[in-house]
Structure formats: structure tokens, C-alpha cells
Amino acid sequence: MMLMSSQTAGSRWRDPAMWMAAPAVIFMLAVFVYPFIHGLILSFQPLEGGMLSNYVKFFSTDNLWMTIGVTLKLALPATLINILIAVPVAYRLRHKTPYQKIATTILVIPITLGTVLIAEGMLTYFGPKGWFAQILQTLHIYEGAIRLTHNYAGVVISLVISGFPFAFLLILSYITGIDPVLPRAAATLGATPFNQFRYAIFPLILPGLAMAFCLSFVQAFSVFPSAVLLGSPAGATRVISIAAYEAAFENYDYSMASAVAMIMGAVQLGVVVIVLGARNLFYRGPVTGGKG
Amino acid sequence: MNQATTTTSPMMTSQSISRQPAPKRRTHWASRAWSGLVVGLMTFFLINVGLMIASVATNSVAKRWLGTWLPNGWTLEWYSAAWQEFQLGDVLLVTIQVVLSVVALSILIGVPAAYTLARRNFRGKKLLTGLFLLPLMIPPITYGIPLATLMYELHLAGTLPGVIIANLLPALPFVILVMTPFIEQIDPNLESAARVFGARTFTMFRHVLVPLLAPGILAASLLVLVRTIAMFELTFLTAGADTQTLVVALYYSVFAAGVRASQSIDAMAMVYMIVTLIWLLIAMRFVSPTQLVSRVKEHPQN
Numbered sequence: 001m002m003l004m005s006s007q008t009a010g011s012r013w014r015d016p017a018m019w020m021a022a023p024a025v026i027f028m029l030a031v032f033v034y035p036f037i038h039g040l041i042l043s044f045q046p047l048e049g050g051m052l053s054n055y056v057k058f059f060s061t062d063n064l065w066m067t068i069g070v071t072l073k074l075a076l077p078a079t080l081i082n083i084l085i086a087v088p089v090a091y092r093l094r095h096k097t098p099y100q101k102i103a104t105t106i107l108v109i110p111i112t113l114g115t116v117l118i119a120e121g122m123l124t125y126f127g128p129k130g131w132f133a134q135i136l137q138t139l140h141i142y143e144g145a146i147r148l149t150h151n152y153a154g155v156v157i158s159l160v161i162s163g164f165p166f167a168f169l170l171i172l173s174y175i176t177g178i179d180p181v182l183p184r185a186a187a188t189l190g191a192t193p194f195n196q197f198r199y200a201i202f203p204l205i206l207p208g209l210a211m212a213f214c215l216s217f218v219q220a221f222s223v224f225p226s227a228v229l230l231g232s233p234a235g236a237t238r239v240i241s242i243a244a245y246e247a248a249f250e251n252y253d254y255s256m257a258s259a260v261a262m263i264m265g266a267v268q269l270g271v272v273v274i275v276l277g278a279r280n281l282f283y284r285g286p287v288t289g290g291k292g
Numbered sequence: 293m294n295q296a297t298t299t300t301s302p303m304m305t306s307q308s309i310s311r312q313p314a315p316k317r318r319t320h321w322a323s324r325a326w327s328g329l330v331v332g333l334m335t336f337f338l339i340n341v342g343l344m345i346a347s348v349a350t351n352s353v354a355k356r357w358l359g360t361w362l363p364n365g366w367t368l369e370w371y372s373a374a375w376q377e378f379q380l381g382d383v384l385l386v387t388i389q390v391v392l393s394v395v396a397l398s399i400l401i402g403v404p405a406a407y408t409l410a411r412r413n414f415r416g417k418k419l420l421t422g423l424f425l426l427p428l429m430i431p432p433i434t435y436g437i438p439l440a441t442l443m444y445e446l447h448l449a450g451t452l453p454g455v456i457i458a459n460l461l462p463a464l465p466f467v468i469l470v471m472t473p474f475i476e477q478i479d480p481n482l483e484s485a486a487r488v489f490g491a492r493t494f495t496m497f498r499h500v501l502v503p504l505l506a507p508g509i510l511a512a513s514l515l516v517l518v519r520t521i522a523m524f525e526l527t528f529l530t531a532g533a534d535t536q537t538l539v540v541a542l543y544y545s546v547f548a549a550g551v552r553a554s555q556s557i558d559a560m561a562m563v564y565m566i567v568t569l570i571w572l573l574i575a576m577r578f579v580s581p582t583q584l585v586s587r588v589k590e591h592p593q594n
Contacts (some may be wrong), residue, residue, distance in 0.1 A: 120348060
């Protein structure tokens with residue numbers, strides 16, 4: 001606040017509307033920025049060794065640096081699946097009808113489940129004696145043992161169940177925000193439904209898709225409960241948040257934990273930058289309005 | 293040509309045909325097949341999720357359920373067992389206190405800030421918007437661990453205010469981001485009119501803006517409410533033994549499974565789901581899900 005306002009004109013100080021943001025800014029500085037800087041400094045003050053020894057340790061210990069790859073391998077496919085399913089479903093439900101309202105509500109319900117209930121439900125449902133195995137056996141589709149829990153697949157499935165409603169809601173709101181006149185104009189010019197989507201809708205929702213990808217990716221990237229409960233936390237699904245948690249609350253090495261948290265944030269921001277940058281590469285031009 | 297198009301995928305068909313004016317019927321066939329596929333996929337997804345919920349619900353009222361289609365006896369005692377074992381009464385009380393405080397504080401602090409962002413242009417506005425966007429763009433664990441570390445140093449961790457502050461961190465930017473477009477679409481002339489009649493900023497806010505913003509405030513608070521009930525990571529990192537919310541208590545009960553009957557864990561999971569579901573359904577009554585990000589376009593202004 002101080003930094004920014006000191007650069008602006010003096011009359012700003014007497015504008016009450018400018019002061020209305022003050023509580024929020026103070027809160028963010030005290031609870032977000034300060035702890036973050038504190039953590040960043042703490043990560044360079046390891047319990048033993050030189051300034052960088054936490055980071056050296058992270059990148060030279062196999063079960064630490066490998067967590068980056070493990071997390072990306074879980075979060076990227078899960079986010080892609082969510083977005084790729086959500087786009088056609090949202091596109092189909094773009095018109096405002098009673099049917100849309102009901103379908104949307106049903107599709108959003110999995111948001112209420114929470115990762116823990118999904119984990120518990122999947123352990124029961126996909127378990128060796130669960131309904132899923134019994135149905136497949138009764139229908140003679142597949143008789144072998146089902147391995148959808150305590151491994152990689154289990155965590156991806158749970159990320160799709162918990163992440164899909166959110167991706168769907170975001171994309172639905174982007175698609176319904178597009179002026180319906182545009183696809184109608186395309187239809188008048190003889191475009192098939194697919195071409196209406198390809199040439200009228202898709203370029204317009206691309207920025208929204210990039211945003212939805214980033215916001216969904218954050219949720220998948222910080223996967224913690226399902227990786228512990230549904231995966232194999234010592235092996236295939238040892239994600240980076242587990243490493244951070246262990247450092248902080250099992251080894252009480254807050255310095256190392258802060259270092260892991262900073263690395264985690266850096267990887268996440270790297271993905272966001274790549275996605276938002278790629279958006280600019282693919283499409284340049286007006287994203288709103290009716291010219292086109 | 294005809295042979296070739298009918299055997300390719302629906303997308304290919306519509307694309308290759310688009311140049312030719314005639315074959316209307318095939319377009320219909322293609323888009324029908326496509327929407328059938330979409331509906332089918334969704335039905336498969338929903339049936340499996342539904343059965344998954346149903347198996348948790350069934351287990352929570354089962355006497356014993358081992359490898360059969362249905363359990364061999366029904367009982368409700370797991371709910372009372374869960375209530376006592378996990379001190380659900382206390383946990384629910386903490387959850388309500390945390391959630392209501394987070395909703396109230398995020399609205400009180402967030403709406404005025406959203407007003408500044410919507411109505412004023414100033415140097416550093418982009419920086420400020422970025423500051424509010426950042427907590428939504430990085431994983432909660434990343435800022436949760438430094439925050440929790442600091443809270444342990446200040447002896448704030450494990451207390452109710454500590455849990456509330458931690459949960460307010462993602463809620464406040466969320467309110468600001470939802471409310472800014474809401475405020476932007478309100479006609480600024482209304483405010484000017486109020487000023488012409490001598491209203492000061494506070495009076496104008498109280499008598500002109502708040503009534504107009506009521507639907508948006510309701511929407512934002514319900515969404516924050518649902519999100520806060522489900523917020524696991526930050527509560528997990530900052531809560532102590534007697535300040536656990538429902539999600540965290542549920543996690544510990546599954547994590548420490550083996551000591552406890554799976555039925556009583558499932559009973560607790562059902563309580564959690566029903567609590568969240570009620571609020572979500574209320575939210576969906578008042579908020580059109582399509583308002584989440586984009587501007588409200590239902591009452592055309594231009």
C-alpha cells in the first residue's frame with residue numbers, strides 16, 4: 001500500500017474510495033506476503049550447512065527431487081482430462097433451459113464430496129469385494145483383480161472426480177458469456193455445429209480455457225489427502241506436498257519445509273507461465289465483442 | 293466419397309462436408325452421434341460416482357458387509373458411534389464458527405476492496421490485482437507451510453483465530469475476484485446521483501450500493517461457505533487437537549483407520565457430505581453457476 005500510493009498523486013490520499021482497499025491490502029501483506037518472505041529467508045537458513053544446502057539437499061536426494069516429476073505426472077493428465085471432458089459437456093449445456101439447470105446441479109454435486117469421502121468411497125466401491133468388481137464379474141466382462149486403489153490410477157481417478165465439477169463450472173461460465181449471436185451468424189453462413197464451435201466459440205474461450213487449466217491445475221498440483229489415502233505415499237504417488245509435510249511436521253525442519261514449499265510454488269508458477277504464454281502464441285486478436 | 297465420410301469420425305465428417313451445401317442429413321447424424329457420445333460419457337461418469345456414494349451410504353448403515361451385494365443387516369448405531377467417537381458435536385461447532393467468521397470477514401473486507409478495483413484507476417493497480425490473484429494461483433501448501441511456521445512461532449497455530457485467519461487467506465481474494473465484475477456492471481451514474489444529493493461515500497455505499505450488490509454478496513458468501521467447508525490443507529496445517537474442522541477430523545479418522553470400524557468412518561463421511569450438499573443446493577438456488585466468472589449478462593443493459 002505504502003509503496004504504491006506514494007507514487008500516486010497527493011489528491012488520492014483524500015479519496016475515501018482508495019482507502020476502502022486498505023484492510024484487504026494490510027491483510028494480504030500480513031498474512032500472505034510477510035509469511036512468504038519469512039519462509040523464503042528461512043529456507044536459506046538451514047539447520048546445518050551453507051545458505052543453499054537445503055536446495056542442494058533437495059536436488060541431490062532421490063526421494064525428494066523425484067517428487068516433482070511424480071506430482072506433475074499426476075496433476076497434468078488429471079487436469080487435461082478434466083478440461084477435455086468439461087469443454088464438450090459445457091458446450092452442450094450452454095443454452096438456458098430447465099434441463100440445463102438440473103444437469104448442471106447434478107454435475108456439480110461431486111464438489112461436495114471432498115477428497116476424503118472420495119477416497120473412502122473408492123476404497124469401498126473399487127475394492128476387491130466392492131460393487132464395481134461384483135458388477136464386472138456378474139456381467140463376465142472382467143474377472144481378474146481390480147487394481148484401481150493404492151496406486152497411480154486411484155489418485156488420477158479421484159483427481160478427476162473432485163476436479164471435474166470445478167473445471168466444468170468455470171468453462172460453462174466462459175461459454176455462456178459468449179454472445180449467442182456469434183455462433184448463430186456462423187450458422188447462417190452455413191457452418192456446421194462443429195465448425196461453429198471450431199471457428200466461433202473456440203477462439204473466444206481459449207483465454208478462459210487457459211485460465212481454467214491454471215486454476216484446475218493448482219488444485220491437482222497440491223494433491224495431498226488422496227495421494228496419502230488412495231495412492232502409495234511411499235512410492236508411485238509420493239507427491240511434493242507429502243515431502244513438504246514430512247519435513248515440517250515429522251522432522252520439525254521448518255527451514256527444509258520452507259525450501260520444499262518454495263520449490264513447489266516455483267514449479268507451479270512455471271506451469272502457469274507456460275500455459276498463459278502458449279495461449280498468446282496460439283491466438284492473437286480480439287477476445288470479446290462482435291467484430292470478426 | 294460418401295463411403296469414406298460415413299466411416300470416419302463425426303468431427304472429420306462435418307469438417308470435410310462444410311464446403312458442400314447439400315448433405316444436411318449427414319450433419320445431423322454426425323452431431324447426434326457426437327452429443328450421444330458426450331451424454332453417454334457423462335452418464336457413465338455419474339453412474340459410477342453415484343454408486344460410489346451409494347456404497348459409502350450403504351456401508352454406514354450396515355451391520356456387517358463382507359463381499360456380498362447387500363449387507364446382512366441394517367443399523368443406525370454407527371452414526372451415534374461416530375458422534376461419540378469423533379466428538380462430532382465439538383467438531384461441528386468449530387466448523388460452524390470457522391466457516392461463519394470466514395464468510396463474514398471476507399465479505400466485510402473484500403467488498404470494499406473490490407469496489408476500489410472496479411471504480412478507480414491508479415498506478416500499481418495491476419500489481420494489486422496480481423497480489424489478490426496470486427493466492428488462487430499457487431497451491432495452498434506452498435503458502436500454508438510458511439504461514440503455519442510463523443503461526444507456531446507466534447503461538448497462534450491451534451487456536452480458533454489462527455484457523456480463521458488461515459482460511460481467510462484464500463477466501464478474501466476469491467470474494468474480491470467474484471465481486472469486482474459485479475460492481476463494474478452497476479451503473480456509476482447511480483453513485484453520482486447519490487453524491488449530487490450530498491451523500492458521502494459511506495452513506496452512498498450503505499444506501500445505494502449494498503442493496504444493489506445484495507445478490508452478488510449472497511452468491512459470493514455461499515461460494516466462500518462451500519469452499520471453506522471443503523478447505524483441507526490450510527486447516528490441516530494450522531489446526532490443533534480441539535480446533536479441527538469436519539474435513540480434517542474426517543481425514544484423521546481415515547488415516548488412523550484400522551483402529552476404528554470402517555462403518556463409523558463412512559457414517560462421518562456421510563455427515564460431511566450432507567452438510568456440504570445442503571449448502572451447495574441452497575447456493576445453486578440463488579446463484580446461477582454461470583455467473584461464477586463472467587459478467588452478469590442476464591439483464592441486457594446495452
